[in-house]
Amino acid sequence: MHKVYLKPGKEESLKRFHPWIFSGAISRFDGEPEEGEVVEVYTSKKEFIAEGHFQIGSIAVRVLSFQQEPINHDFWKRKLEIAYDMRRSIGIATNPTNNTYRLV
Secondary structure (H helix, E strand, O other): OEEEEEOOOOOHHHHOOOOEEEHHHEEEEEOOOOOOOEEEEEOOOOOEEEEEEEOOOOEEEEEEEOOOOOOOHHHHHHHHHHHHHHHHHOOOOOOOOOOOOOOO
């Protein structure tokens, strides 16, 4: 997995769990990630801070997790279950008068 290193101080928004990393916040890459590839994100002090999808453009990384974990089938299954459970708990998913809602 490729690594992305941030410029000093650019991790502050991630510490508040902001899910985007802008291209201007990136100092360097280990290797050359391809569009859509999952990358690990590190601070300028080489401390892990997030994992996300890399993309070319203004928003360079869209954070998937603030923990080091495999981004695999089980990850996505768990995320979808959490999303569904939240909508069920507030009555959106089980409301008989509602036939549509956004899950993701």
